[in-house]
Amino acid sequence: MSEPVVWLTIFLLxxxxxxxxxxxxxxxxxxxxxxxxxxxxxxxxxxxxxxxGSTEGTLALVVGLVAIVLAAINMVxxxxxxxxxxxxxxxxxxxxx
Amino acid sequence: MIPTWAQLVYLxxxxxxxxxxxxxxxxxxxxxxxxxxxxxxxxxxxxxxxYLELDHLVPILAAIAVGSAVGVLGARRVQMTQMPQxxxxxxxxxxGAAALVALLELDHMGALTPEFDVxxxxxxxxxxxxxxxxxxxTFAKLQELMTSRPVLFPGLPVxxxxxxxxxxxxxxxxxxxxxxxxGVVLAVVGLVVGVLLxxxxxxxxxxIVISLLNAFTGLTVAAGGYVLGNVVLLVAGxxxxxxxxxxxxxxxxxxxxxxxxxLFGALRGGSTLGAGKASDRPVRSATPEDVAILLGYAERVIxxxxxxxxxxxxxxxxxxxxxxxxxxxxxxxxxIHPVAGRMPGHMNVLLAEAQVPYEQLVEMxxxxxxxxxxDVVLVVGANxxxxxxxxxxxxxxIYGMPILDVDEARQVVFLKRSMRPGFAGIENELLFDPRTTxxxxxxxxxxxxxxxxxxAL
Numbered sequence: 039m040s041e042p043v044v045w046l047t048i049f050l051l052x053x054x055x056x057x058x059x060x061x062x063x064x065x066x067x068x069x070x071x072x073x074x075x076x077x078x079x080x081x082x083x084x085x086x087x088x089x090x091g092s093t094e095g096t097l098a099l100v101v102g103l104v105a106i107v108l109a110a111i112n113m114v115x116x117x118x119x120x121x122x123x124x125x126x127x128x129x130x131x132x133x134x135x
Numbered sequence: 136m137i138p139t140w141a142q143l144v145y146l147x148x149x150x151x152x153x154x155x156x157x158x159x160x161x162x163x164x165x166x167x168x169x170x171x172x173x174x175x176x177x178x179x180x181x182x183x184x185x186y187l188e189l190d191h192l193v194p195i196l197a198a199i200a201v202g203s204a205v206g207v208l209g210a211r212r213v214q215m216t217q218m219p220q221x222x223x224x225x226x227x228x229x230x231g232a233a234a235l236v237a238l239l240e241l242d243h244m245g246a247l248t249p250e251f252d253v254x255x256x257x258x259x260x261x262x263x264x265x266x267x268x269x270x271x272x273t274f275a276k277l278q279e280l281m282t283s284r285p286v287l288f289p290g291l292p293v294x295x296x297x298x299x300x301x302x303x304x305x306x307x308x309x310x311x312x313x314x315x316x317x318g319v320v321l322a323v324v325g326l327v328v329g330v331l332l333x334x335x336x337x338x339x340x341x342x343i344v345i346s347l348l349n350a351f352t353g354l355t356v357a358a359g360g361y362v363l364g365n366v367v368l369l370v371a372g373x374x375x376x377x378x379x380x381x382x383x384x385x386x387x388x389x390x391x392x393x394x395x396x397x398l399f400g401a402l403r404g405g406s407t408l409g410a411g412k413a414s415d416r417p418v419r420s421a422t423p424e425d426v427a428i429l430l431g432y433a434e435r436v437i438x439x440x441x442x443x444x445x446x447x448x449x450x451x452x453x454x455x456x457x458x459x460x461x462x463x464x465x466x467x468x469x470x471i472h473p474v475a476g477r478m479p480g481h482m483n484v485l486l487a488e489a490q491v492p493y494e495q496l497v498e499m500x501x502x503x504x505x506x507x508x509x510d511v512v513l514v515v516g517a518n519x520x521x522x523x524x525x526x527x528x529x530x531x532x533i534y535g536m537p538i539l540d541v542d543e544a545r546q547v548v549f550l551k552r553s554m555r556p557g558f559a560g561i562e563n564e565l566l567f568d569p570r571t572t573x574x575x576x577x578x579x580x581x582x583x584x585x586x587x588x589x590x591a592l
Contacts, residue, residue: 042251045361045369052357052370055153056377063160063382065389066498068479072346072382073222074159074169077176078152079353079375080225082233083199084180085363089239090198091189098242099191103198105235110202111209112229113180117173118210119221120159124166126215126487 070123077116083109141186142366144178149370151175156378179367215488216445219478220277223270223345226352230266233259233355234322240362244313253313255358257306260318263355264325265332266348272333273341273348277477284560285337285401285532292402298328335401337532338559339519342478343386343397350379389473391525391535400532418554418566420573423581426548427588429572433510433546436460436467437502439539440486442476443516443552447578450489453515456586457495463589469495470502470512470539472520477558499539506543514541515550516578518557523564533559547571550578 063071086109090102137145151171158168180199189195206225213221237259244253275281305321336344353375360368387394430436438457444450457467469491475482486496497505506512514521521541524531541547542565549566551573556562565571574581 048366048369049357049361049373052373053377056156056374057381059153059157059374060160060378060381063385064162065385065473065479066483067160067162067165068382068386068473069218069222069481069484070165070169071156071159072349072379072478073218073225074165074172075156075353075375075379075382076222076226076229076349077169078155078172078371079229079349079356081148081152081176081179081368081371082229082236082356082359083176083202084183085236085356085359085365085368086232087180087189087195087199088183088187088363088365089236089243090191090195091183091187092243093191093239098239099194101235102191102239103194105232105239106195106198107202107205108228108235109232110199111206112225112232113176113206114203115206115210115221116225116229117169117176118207119213119218119225120169121166121173122210123215123218123484124169126484127162127165 070120070127073116073120073123077113077120080109080113080116083113137364138186141182144182145365145367148175148179148367152367152371152374156374215485216442216477217278218481218484219342219345220274222478223273223277223348226345226349227267227270227274230263230270230348230352230355232263233352233359234263234267234325236359237263237355237362238315238318238322240359241309241313241318242315248313250310252362253310255361256313257309257318257321259355259358259362260321261302261306261325261328262351264322265329266351266355268326268329269333269348270345272330273345276333276341283338283341283558286334287401291331291335295328295331298324298331302328332398336398337401339390339474339533339536340392340397342474343383343390343394345478346379346383346386347394350376350383353377353379386479389479389537391537416567418573419569419571420575421548423574423584424588426572426574427585427592429511429546429548430456430460430513430585431463431589431592433465435505435509436465437505437509437512437544438467438469439512439514439517439521439541440469440471440475440482441515441517441520442558443550444578445476445485445516447516449515449579449582450486450491452579452582452586454489454491456582456589459586459589467495468497468502468505470499471496472499472517472539474536475517475520499537503540506540509544511546511548512541512544513548513550515582518551518563519559519561521563521565522557522559522561524561531561533561541565542568545570549573550581551575552577
C-alpha cells in the first residue's frame with residue numbers, strides 16, 4: 039500500500055487541485071476561506087485516534103489523548119467558527135457576495 | 136490492511152474536502168461548502184472505529200468530547216473582531232496535535248521502518264512544532280498580550296539560522312536513529328524556530344503569517360497521512376497546504392509586498408518603524424456639532440470604516456447616521472479596503488454582522504477615483520489603510536500597500552480615540568493636513584453625538 043510513487047502521484051495531483059480550486063477567490067472571502075481550510079486540516083484528529091488506539095504505556099497514552107483533544111478543538115471549533123462568519127454573509131440584504 | 140469499504144469512504148471524504156474548498160471560494164456556495172467539509176470530517180473520524188480494534192476506547196471518546204466542547208465553546212464565544220486570533224489559535228493546536236501524533240509514530244518505528252516514513256515523521260514533528268509556537272506568538276500579538284510591532288534583538292538572524300540548521304541536522308540524526316528522545320529534542324528546536332520566525336513580523340503582516348502557518352499545518356497533516364497510509368489525511372493536508380500557500384501569496388499581493396519581505400523585512404533593518412506613541416504635533420480637532428455641519432451639508436460623503444469602529448461596537452450608530460444623511464439627499468458609500476480590520480476580508484465580515492446593506496459597500500478599486508469628487512470623507516477607526524506613507528515613504532512597514540486615496544478629498548474627518556498610531560505603528564501625515572479635522576473620543580459615543588447634531592440641523 040505504501041508504494042511511494044503512488045503517494046507522490048496523489049500528493050502532486052492534490053497540490054494542483056488545491057491551487058486550482060481557490061485560484062480566483064475575492065479578498066472578501068479570504069478570512070472565511072483561511073478559517074475553513076484550517077478546519078479541514080483538523081482531520082489530523084483521525085490520525086490521532088488511530089495512533090492513540092494502539093499505544094502502550096501510560097505516557098504515550100497521555101500524549102495521544104492530548105493530541106486528540108487539540109485536534110478536536112481544531113476541527114470542531116474551526117468548522118463552527120467558519121459557519122458563524124459565513125452566516126453573516128448570507129443574512130445580508132441583497133443576497134449577492 | 137484497511138478494508139476496501141473503509142478506503143472508499145476515505146476517498147469519498149477526500150472528494151468532499153475538495154468540494155468544500157471549492158465552495159468556500161465563492162460567496163454563494165461558501166456556507167454549504169463548509170458544511171460539506173464538516174460532514175466529511177465527522178465521517179472520516181468515525182471510520183476507524185468500525186474496522187480497527189482500538190484500545191483505550193473510553194478515554195479516546197472522552198478526549199474527543201472534551202476537545203469538541205472546548206472548540207464549540209470557543210467558536211461560539213469569540214467576537215467577530217477577534218476572529219483572526221481565533222483562527223491562529225485553532226491552527227496552532229492543529230499543528231501541535233500533528234507533532235504529537237508524529238512523536239507517537241516515532242515510538243512505533245524501528246530499524247525495519249522504511250526510511251521515507253521516518254523522514255516524513257521528522258518533518259511533521261518539526262513543522263508541526265513551528266506551526267504551534269508560531270501561532271501562539273501571532274495570537275499573543277493580535278490579542279495585544281504583547282506588542283504587535285516587530286520584535287528584534289541583535290543577532291536574531293544568526294540565532295534563527297542556527298535554529299534552522301540544528302533542526303535539519305537533528306532531522307537527519309532522527310532518520311538514521313528513530314528514537315523518541317531525539318524526536319522530543321527536535322520538537323523543542325521546532326518550537327524555538329517558530330517563535331523566532333514570527334517575532335520580527337509586525338502589525339498588519341501578522342495575518343499573512345497565520346495563513347502561511349496554516350499551510351504548514353496542512354503539510355504536516357499530509358505527511359502524517361503518508362506515514363499512516365491514510366489517503367484522506369494525505370489529500371486533505373495537501374489541499375490545505377497548497378491552497379494555503381497560494382492564499383498567502385494572494386494576500387501578500389493585496390498588500391503590495393512579497394512574502395519574503397513580510398517575513399524577513401524587519402531583519403534587514405526597517406528604518407521607519409515609527410515611534411509607536413502619541414505625537415505632540417498640532418492637529419485640528421473639532422466638536423461633534425462642527426462635524427455634523429460638515430456632513431449635513433455635504434453632497435457626497437464616503438465612510439472609511441476600520442477596526443476601531445468594530446471595537447467600539449459603533450456599526451449600528453454609524454448606519455443610523457448614514458441613513459439620516461441619505462434622507463437629507465447626500466450620496467453616501469462605504470469604502471472597503473481589502474485588508475481593513477485585522478485580516479483580509481475581515482471588514483466585510485464585521486459590517487455584514489452589523490447588517491450594513493451590501494449595495495453601499497464599495498471595494499477599493501471602484502471607490503478610489505471617487506475621492507477627488509468627495510466633499511467629506513469620514514474615517515472611523517481606520518488609520519493604516521488611508522496612510523499616504525504607503526505611497527510616499529519607502530522603508531515604512533506599509534510601503535507599497537495599495538491604499539484608499541482619502542487624501543484627495545476636499546475634507547477629511549477622522550474619528551479617533553487618541554493620537555496613537557494604527558496597527559502598523561506608524562504615524563499618519565494626513566492627520567496633520569490642514570483639510571483634516573479630528574474628532575476625539577470613543578467612536579460609538581462621538582457618532583451618536585454627531586447623529587443627534589445632524590438631526591437637529
